[in-house]
Amino acid sequence: MIKNCNLLLMEIYSTLLHYFGPRDWWPADSRLEIIVGAILTQAVSWKNVEKAIANLKGAEVLDIELLHRIDENELAELIKPALYHRQKAKKVKAMIDFIYREYQADLDSMKSDDLQTLRLKLLSVWGVGPETADSILLYACEKKIFVVDAYTSRIFSRIGLLDGKSGYDEVQSFMQTYLPPQLDIYNEYHALIVALGAGYCRKTNPLCKKCPIMSYCKYSLNWQDN
Ligand code: SF4
Incomplete structure (x- = not known):
């Protein structure tokens, strides 16, 4: 399970990074x-x-x-x-x-x-x-901590790795357990999740057919005409 989750999270990360490119997040001058x-x-x-x-x-x-x-x-x-x-x-x-x-x-x-x-x-x-x-x-502050948002919970629940009821701490603990504890990965992964959540994995009518990680996602098996 641990090995599978490690691999899966990193495969999803690589796929998103390849698809969206580096997000240069957070967009700020200071x-x-x-x-x-x-x-x-x-x-x-x-x-x-x-x-x-x-x-x-x-x-x-x-x-x-x-x-x-x-x-x-x-x-x-x-x-x-x-x-x-x-x-x-x-x-x-x-x-x-x-x-x-x-x-x-x-x-x-x-x-x-x-x-x-x-x-x-x-x-x-x-x-x-x-x-x-x-x-x-x-x-x-460049501290190694994974930022969770509504997109994180939604996307990883739809993929089938979370049950949809997990709270902030549980989702954060899941991501930090299975991801390498690297600042650059935490930084980029959150930004990629935001890009996917805002552009594809919407609350209603997610764009599964166009989603770059559709092949990893259980929810997409059920999509109809989205
Ligand atoms: S395939 Fe659909 S439900 Fe799954 S992550 Fe992509 S947009 Fe979200």
Whole structure:
């Protein structure tokens, strides 16, 4: 079983990488931009986030000190395209306050904290759940932790490797058990899953006939005219 899962996960990875090419994820110019993006992307598509980030850059406030000083309402207006903007402005401010309080606004110091300690601290910040925390850990802090999202659960349940009821921790543990513990693979695999989930393995009417990993997928055996 272990060997099969190892092989299968890596075959799927290679197939997706060959099909989509390297995703260069996370698309950001700085660690701070990744951290802010990880909050803004909650419950919305990346296109919304891009517009909000562009607004922050246009207003020249994508800087830790400026985000600390900016009025919350002003921040909310700038990130409006990311939706739920008032709540997200609060979350961004809470995260920036946390970085000031715990690391004296030094992202290098934050990055040097050990994985489990930093994860617990991030999860204690208001508005930060496991997916946001792990996105920050993996992409902004280069920690070896697999980021799980709704696409991960859906795709690997449909393939037949998960039962569809597994929670975040179970899915993460499954991926980390069977994948080589390599930062580059964790980084790329999550991005490839996002590409597959957004473009093919949709919640309803998945495009199985065009899917690059159809041959690995149990669900595709049942497709009709999708
Ligand atoms: S074959 Fe269909 S259900 Fe399976 S991963 Fe691809 S799109 Fe999703």
